[in-house]
Amino acid sequence: MMDHRMPTDIILRYRILQRDRVSFIPGWDCHGLPIELKALQGGEAPVKGKNGSQTISDAAAKPKMPPLEIRAAARKWADDAVAKQMASMREWGAMAEYQNHYRTMHLRYELNQLDVFKKMVKKGLIYRQFKPVYWSPSSKTALAEAELEYNEDHKSKAVYVKFPVTQLGDLEGVDGINKDALSALIWTTTPWTLPSNQAVAFNPEMDYTVVNTPSHGQLLVAEARLEALLPLLPEGTTTTSTSIPGTTLLRSAYTHPLLSSKPPSPFLSGDHVTSDSGTGLVHTAPGHGMEDYLACRSRGIETFSPVDDEGKFTSEALDGQLTGMSVQYEGNKAVVEMLKSKDVLLHESTYKHKYPYDWRTKQPIILRATAQWFADLTGIKNDSLNALDSVQMIPEVGRSRLTAFVKSRAEWCISRQRAWGVPIPVLYNVETDEALLTDTNIDHVVSILKEKGMDAWWSETDDEVFVAPEYRKEGQKWRRGYETMDVWFDSGTSWGVVEDQVGKRDGKPVADLYLEGSDQHRGWFQSSLLTHIAASDATTPVAPFSTVLTHGFVLDQKNRKMSKSIGNVVDPNVIIKGGTDKNKEPRLGVDVLRLWVASSEFTKDISIGKEILGHVTEGVRKIRTTARFLLGNLNDWDGKEVAYDELTSIDKFALLRLSKIEKEIRENYEQFAFNKATHSLLSYTNADLSAFYFDVVKDRLYADAPNSLSRRSVQTVLYHILRVYLAALSPLIPTFAEEVWANAGNIINPDSNSIFQVGWCETRKEWDVASLAKDYEMLADVRTSVGLAVEKARKNKHIRTALQAEVELVVENGSQAETFLKKYADELSCLFITSGANITTELKHAEGWEEKETLNILGNQVLAVVRQASREKCVRCWVYSAESEGGICKRCNSVVR
Template sequence: MTDTSEKLDYSKTLYLPQTEFPMRAGLPEKEPIAVARWQKMDLYKRLRESAAGREKFVLHDGPPYANGNIHIGHALNKVLKDVITRSFQMRGFDSNYVPGWDCHGLPIEWKIEEQYRAKGKNKDEVPVNEFRKECRDFAQGWIKVQGDEFQRLGVVGDFKNPYLTMSFHAEARIAGELLKFAASGQLYRGSKPVMWSVVERTALAEAEVEYQDYESDTIWVKFPVADFNPDLVAHEDTSAEDFNEMTAAILGSSVVIWTTTPWTIPGNRAVNFSPRVSYGLYEVTAAENDFGPQPGEKLIFADALAEDSEAKAKVTLNRLRSVSAEELGSLTLSHPFKGLGGGYEFVVPMLAGDHVTDDAGTGFVHTAPGHGREDFDAWMDAGKKLRERGIDPSIPFTVDDGGFFTKDAPGFGPDREGGPARVIDDNGKKGDANKAVIDELIKRNALFARGRLKHSYPHSWRSKKPIIFRNTPQWFVYMDKELGDGTTLRSRALQAIDDTRFVPGAGQTRLRSMIEERPDWVLSRQRAWGVPIAVFADADGTVLVDEAVNQRIVDAFEAEGADAWFAEGARERFLGSRANEPWVQVMDILDVWFDSGSSHTFTLEDRPDMKWPADVYLEGSDQHRGWFHSSLLESCGTRGRAPYNTVVTHGFTMDEEGRKMSKSLGNTVVPQDVIKQSGADILRLWVVTTDYWEDQRLGKNVLQTNIDAYRKLRNTIRWMLGTLAHDEGDVVPVKEMPELEQLMLHRLAELDEVVRAGYDAFEFKRVTRALIDFMVVELSAFYFDIRKDALYCEAPSSTKRKAAVQVVRHLFDHLVTWLAPMLPFTTEEAWLERYPSSESVHLEQFPAVPADWKNDALAEKWKKIRQVRSVVTGALELERAKKTIGSSLEAVPVVHMNDAALEAALSGIDMAEISITSDLVVSHRGAPADAFVLREVPGVAVVVEKADDKGLRKCARSWRYTDDVGSDPEFPEVSARDAKALHELKALGRI
């Protein structure tokens, strides 16, 4: 043995991986450093500079409320948006992201009022603009906090210059948009039932309401028949005697209604029935109750509900005869409170209604037009007929803004002993209104039955307290008024929905159904913090349309903000020479959804770095009734189309058992905690690996699954970096590469299509699944495992080694850039480790794929090769388990082939190398009975023999067993291949 051999440490002669990229990520410590670096280099500005002149791709940010730390829903939402903007930026677009905040409305105003209450301070005693300043300051503070939290998630955007609905320019534009509705005649003052929060003293929009379980009092009420008009009933085939008998029976009966809102009975003005429902006249034959119907009473019910009603009242009913729709339509009823407090003397008509069913109740709907949308519509639709019958069609205001009965509810309002009854109190608790109504019904023998029902009931999503439907004057936008071009706001919106791409597609159906069914858009709120409904109107509600006045309003808002509307002398200032005319300054506040729904004007239209319409709006699925909805209506009302081309929605985050997260259950996942413990990239990996279109689950176990997946990805990246430490930039033509390298390039070409299509379709799980499977299964457990020998041991001149390094180079560049939109911190760390002179991976583009990489025929061949390999590796694993062998290099598998197609695929392939064994023999003899087989690969059987039994010796450098170890006298402990490598390294002075 020579001196060289004696002194040589073979491990130092190998091209072993070398990298400073650690296996342990340390994301919680490293990520803030990356954020600071991006801010210092102004990455956002660099992105804009690098993309100058490219086609714009704009995702318009739906603004969160600036009133608290971000929660897991914010994290999910912002990560999805960041992935979209980054992925388009890295595919040749100028993909701008401008974050925004919704700064007006109850979420912020409510916080200030809470502070006032804690200090014993009365909001109404504070000048309005002073109060508004406190709201503005509060919002500004949270914008800074949330902005920092979003950036800590890795989100890159124009955080130095976000859009704010409370900026003076935004407030001017919002007011200007409202004035467009006024000028086009779409804005009107009307009196309709609106969802009203007694606790917050304001009307609410659909998007401000959530449904919670609530226990309501239910009552069955008797409305006595007051009159019967025989002229409205066809009775030619009935004798006069029989008809008179029928008339007498009905005149002595009562129609029974059912309701879950007893407090609305004073507001009743009609009873609705359905011509499609079968009704009958019933007589009480027995009764077992403390109150209610007694034997001999005659009552009318839907036949399908008579038995259930009978049970509720503990009575026995006998059906006398059918009651036709004609007969019902000919009836007028008496109000059960007739005479109470000198009121309720009006007649109660029976009206046909499409909304009536016999699914529950009695088949009759108590109609209080001041307390329900369907009730209001039915009453208004019958207006002409009511007048013809001499019935007053006016709607009473029976409940005020505090939930108290008014003078329009005699016996329960101010004339009541002890003061007016109340529906809901300031704390959102039930008042005494239901009890007062029920007690009076019992007193008057008008109550048929009573009970309780637990059901879904609307609550304010801010105060979490139940709301009521209350008739009150508000400002509305017409949904169905013709706009001069043959369209209405509703028809425009429906057409815009058809023209929009929805991801997932079900969102289109959902939004369409909402637009089809929605009532006129109520814009007014009785609050202080927001953009006012900056119009002047006369006593009848006619809006002043004067371009000069409107321009003064917009100009003032641009210079001073909406506070100008509330400043002393504002009326005279804006009206100018018309100040002596009887115009009233409207002091209601605009629905906050109109604010955010107008954001496309002062963001997409007004910023030179944006464009209109946006390519994408992305928010939670609740925004079909929120931001998507209001943006659609605002834009269709002023521009005739939607402000977006695509709408993407995500679901909500549940705990691991699928339950809604709540502090009371203790099952919330706080994004700040996850970031602190594991890092933002772990949270981001969860986002992009989940089916975000549906509700997702998150908890300790889910996070651990993502931590494990991340570790595998990181280790794959780390191995590539270590291998590329030896990259000398050699280029081997594709056709001169070994087939295995050509196969990997083909797979990159296939993945390139998957990745780009996945990002286009916003299917991030499709992208991550493909990349994770490729990196873990095809690279770590296949290609890298096979090529470690060549990469570590082959000579510097080896084409195989050079080709493998070149392929790893391509793998790294593609994989790291493909992952960059999803894992920005990890990929930035890896990229700068590989390319220390680079500014950022996020300034890169996805690498192009040369046409000659794609090789479908080769891929088909290698499917067969891998089938054979799977049988070999299966046999090796079995021998390892028996401890017959340790390393697979100790084995020489004998592969018995009985499949011509599979064997043909092996031609020219070193199957020992592919199987990571020292040698491999293909045999055409019949396989022994104990040979290893896989059912899914017929025609292949494997017997594992040991290399040292074949007279092969172990190479001290590569650990392969060969028959030429010792053939080189200078390096007698290694194979000829390894000796050649050592000679080259020695000549290069590397050993």
Template sequence: MLLVRRSAAGFGGVVRWGLRCLCSGDAAGRYRNTVLLPRTDFPIKVNGPSLLEQEIKIQQKCGFDQLYKWQREKKAKKEYCLHDGPPYANGDPHVGHALNKILKDIRNRFEVLRGRQVHYVPGWDCHGLPIELKALGDLGTNELTPVQIRQKAREFAEKAISRQRAAFQRWGVMADWDNCYYTFDGKYEAAQLKVFQEMHNKGLIYQDYKPVFWSPSSRTALAEAELEYNPEHVSRSLYITFPLLTLPAKLTAKAEGLSNVSALIWTTQPWTIPANQAVCYMPKVQYSVVKRADTEQLLLVATERINSLSSLLKTNLESLVTFAGTDLEGGVCQHPTIPSKEVPLLPASHVTMTKGTGLVHTAPAHGMDDYSVATHFNLPVECMVDEEGRFTELAGAELQNKSVMDEGNAAVISVLQAAGAVVKEEDCVHSYPYDWRTKQPVVIRASRQWFINTATLKDKAKDALQKVRVIPESARSSLLSMLDRRTYWCISRQRSWGVPIPVFYHKETGEPLLNKHTVTHIAKVFSEKGSDSWWTEPVETFLTPDVLQKSKASSVSDYVRGEDVLDIWFDSGASWAAVLPESDPRADSYVEGKDQIGGWFQSSLLTSVAVRNKAPYKALVVHGFAVSEKGEKMSKSIGNVVDPDVVINGGKDSSVSPPYGADVLRWWVAESNVFSEVQIGPNALNAAKDSINKLRNTLKFLLGNLQGFDPRSQAVDPKQMHYIDQYMLHLLREFSMKVTDAYSEFNYGLVIRLLQSFTARELSNFYFSIIKDRLYCDPEDSVGRRSCQTVLEEILDGVSRSIAPVLPHLAEEVYLHAPGHDEGNTLFRSGWINTSPVWRKPGLEEAVEGACAIRDSFLSSIPGRNAAEFDLVISIEPGLFFELMESLQEEPTSTSSQLTELMMTSRTTLTSALPRDLPSDAITSTGSFLINLEGGMIREESSYSIAAMPTALSRCPRCRRYTSDEPDCLCPRCQTMMEKNGK
């Protein structure tokens, strides 16, 4: 090798030292083995059965089943408690389960990585009518004792739990699956009864005879949360006359000469007319007596309803007299189907003017508002409907045993028509409550039930809710309005499969025996023997002499056990008392679908506020439902149901339903906008698969270039790194902070977007394209290459940890291939993204981003052409910006400076002014860059000019850069390296 001193081609006689080329001929092939290309056995794609085998293998090798227990035993300064709302144990796992469980697991895994101790106990809601009906349906008989029913129901629930639990584990959900909570467990039931007892002691639980939603198809009372409203329900609606027997005193003078006036009412439930006790009016509005033009019939209606009624009846209604609603006080009507019965006109606030006549038929046994009127005016509450939804003998022989929703309703209409009381009949399509399980209409009927007085709890519950964070915030108004609508909560059910209401009744008086002594002892028995003991043990087991004495009750032989069970919303609503840590039974978050706004969220809030005057949660996360890709509700009849088992394992035809594995399902959850309806189907799943494969490609590049690198001994101190390497650490730190914030906000979609932006823009399009020459062609142990590898290892670590909560299988797979880890260690046991404040260096960001601004101008000036084929001259006036660029290139002209690497050119010259003798083929452009340092204390906008021209240098056969003095010869850098290696 001969050192020669020669003038560079152009630019003011700049002198450089070079190496005379000692090679000749076509040399590219011979240097292939000297280039340090990426090497790794990490596959870019894993599909089909091998994907499924790999996920199972990773779960086993990385101890997925032990992670929860490990983190519970590890010391931690903070605990994160996510309380699991119990899925219902009555069917196979579905995509709604996947959405909910994976959302929770992503947050829990994030918290484990952050070093917090996670409290997460999965549970199941095991009681209730649907399970009981399915268990009975399997047997095909109703002739069973309560104990037999309960045994079959328990077996059914346990099978469903087993299937669901296996699916949750396969999805990678972290938990101690051997220690879950079940609402049919004796200890859980005992904790529930303790809540019941405390609420009863405070007078919040009481027995009463009042109207409730009743399901004839299920033969039990239902709570509001157990209803579905069918907007297409059709009712036969009637306009009915109630003849006025006694005119109100104030109306007598005004309506002088008027006789045979009838109050006109409208109803969509004619079957309730036999139970009518009053006609209600609104005191603050005007009423009129009108005369029909066609029949001269006189009708009493609200003044503002006259025009609508005239149109409806297709006749003119002449107003004869108008008066205030208060003038109706004292009026009495004749019942339309019971001539001997008189019913009063009464004021009421629930009367509306939006439809009807302004007068409302009132049957206290069959309406909540009607019952309020009855309570205020001491009206009788007579229920004429039995548990099967049929008229009782109280309704008369014509109606007895007829179904009120079918032939009974038709019979009442016939009676009304025969009496001449029907003015108009028409079908009315309206929203009507249905039993959420049997999908059959319900009725409102009075019966003796147990209630929670939510009216006294609502204000406290609202106050407690104001201290709760709601995500999204828009769900708060729904929570509050649901509370407003709930005047009382019926908690008794006339079934066998549930927690029995712990009450005894006196055989003669029917008086209930229920106090803290009885309930405390019953809870103790349930804790030891389970609630089956209510039916299997003698009464003496519960009413011991000690309990009777403390209760000041008579002999045990005077009492019988109650047969009702508790509403399952009370079951699950008391879970905070049975599951959450005793030290602070308040979860950091509850995460459930929007249907729980009126369900578990509310029942949990009401029970907790009743007992402890605070909410059981600090935050509520309300997500949407999973729907088809067309936005339709999933239905077997439509054929658009997506089975998560088929998503993971594939269907019968793998060309139609390929196996995607669990991570694709998890990516779908994370990427979706879960606060609205979440669409799933082949398009969404294929897109998720493609996104993961793109990520695998990035991870493969990182792993391939870390082959043989040990960060524990070969890492370079940030102060010795290239500026662009330091800059990437700075970007990695910003990325990790944004990702951390997004996870904390349950904004997993933002996590995905941040990840995709970082890997595509900052890594693939920018950093990777710049550093390949240094990685592949610099000496293996050079500071420049080690500097780059140090950053690549940090990026690999940061990216794999950032995505680990979403893709735990992929993250652990990467960790198994990554350098610098002890055998047996796993990613989830080694913490969150590790960044350092040292990575943010004053001036570093401005230096690199300033160079990038120049780079963008340069690349824009040579569209479609290779930057490596150009020499670049950068002109900046002396000042701060020039000094920043000078830190990237100490010599005026260089083929190997950091500035040249960033520009990806053949060589770069940094000067204070462009040469006057630029070649004719030079491409020039200008730009400016604003420097902002020390929080705006230093601001300086600097302009720059650039000139790009085809390089006179030749392409090196080893590094492929245009840095060689002669064709087919090594550049000085490669020549030196080859000589050092003896090649």
């Protein structure tokens, strides 16, 4: 609600006013973990699929539900959520092609997605690998980097452990080595990975040494780490002068400290070993670390990962001593206890560091080797980065974020172990586990799914159905893979269905604009770019968008993030309709909600609270009053404009201001600066209209003859103001603008039912007179000085209103100021709203009170004198211009006659 959709609506409505053909096809992400977990829990429908963050803790504990049941329940949840959101979008006036909307669970969407996937398969960009991936035990699925967030204060148990060196190799004969008591000392912050240890890595460029301890024998450590380590070692530890080049360790081997039955494991050289921390010897578990995996792979060492989907040890860990224990919790503790009982633990401590968490469950993840499907990004990285060069980013800071995410990724883990998604259309050979994933076979799979629906992937009983005839062989059996695609792959391919609907655009990206939260650089923006580049056949592939605009998030008045636990969540529905207690939470209406969003600098985090809403409510009230004034005074207008040359200077000045403000607001809209557009509109409403023009023309409107030139001149100006004003505010508060239009249509354009049909209103060139602007700057100074003098008179209780006064402006004879003021002599009293204004060269002697102000114009001094109006109050127009008390003035006399 207060997300990307409101700014989107403002942009679209503005473009419509600018006569653009606008296509906005709303779409909903329906797959993915949050909805699947809701379906499993049977809980409340999630508000948002894409970047909602539900807390899910016990979902993993639920009994297993068959995939088809999960899918049916999830689909229902998604349908309900979409229906609710669509209703609320309509409620706050969002324009969209609702009937053409897409859901990522629509079959046509899914088939399009499989087509993109097929193109990537054909290009050789999709591969399968058994390697460590980010694994979330709390979600029971693999995660991509884009789904991680880092906790700076994660606490780990750090341990120093000795690994008994049982095959000395080239260490044999090195001075000072005691071959029966030598151990390699390692340090780790993940004791639970020790059961998976396959090697110890050293740096071939570093030198090592041994220390003698009273209780733990002889320990091998890097020389560079010695100083840092000594305080942790037992009292009585002594150093030696032995210096051992790292490469000496190449032929040595050690025995696993917790599993002496395991054959000795090797020392490996590894450039990733540094002297920054630890001991300079690195415990290597290729099943649980990327660097470890790479170091072991090149030497043919097996990737061992005895951990299951729930993050629990399998029976393979330490010959079954840890089976079923959670590696992050009791399993980790058990390993530390075992280290103690085997007397191989030298030191333990709590270590605070940055650690990746699952961004949905907010639980720590682990690295775990599993067979997963990956998209190779190395081959498309340059094209992606080049494509970004021609994309406009608002705010510009988004460019470096998006670029950094694209640069840092070599591959994208796209398989998920979940049921609610688009299946990876792969079959495995039952005997060899070899994967069948070719474009030909995907075509075959798609032909079946197209006919029977996506659920067929789960409901078909015979796996062979999905094997294309050319791959079927006598005696060969296949099984389906039940993994689904990363939801970012889903949402990333939305350009496909949109292109199908709006058609290809020559030389232009599919979409002019992608608008989402600033958290989507690593999410949707990136996955859209990557899938589009990957599926493209062009020699110079382009991004699917011309402009990427991001919004911030809504904060409360104290700039805190909204959270249920703080209790500061503002429900947009409560703003619109009011809360249960209408005194505390009054009904503010959709205009207030929209104007609040518009008035915020939405590209940053924005705040909301009672005070802010109060200001916005006042703004909406002023706009309504203004519109009412315009409509009321145009009611009897015949629609015949008075020619520009016949207007008074005040009228001309009003048109000049209108043309300035129109350009200003238009520019702000063009730059997506809705807060500035709103600010300009409100300040125009208050300063130009309410406090100036409306005020000075009231007398002409109410007292001059209805068909007089003077009154029709004002109406001509009011008409132009109404037209521009409505266009300017209609993207912000369309419902109200249309309501005014319904009442003004006969004045402005009797043939049209909507402001959006007639479009924006550009002002006329002839209105933009620079000299008039300068003159009115000076007249504003005179008006201010007169106003101050009137204010003094009011304070001194001489008068109650300015109409009771008249003004004398005393200037030097023949001065520039005199010439200037005389040019506007006829309009001065109107400008001051006093019952008279004279220009003199000598101060008149008069009876009664006087209030004076001096000012300077054009280098000349001007004395403004305010005194009691000399005539009587006209009972009709209230101007002090009648000859006798209780009578009416000349002007009124002619009007009445």
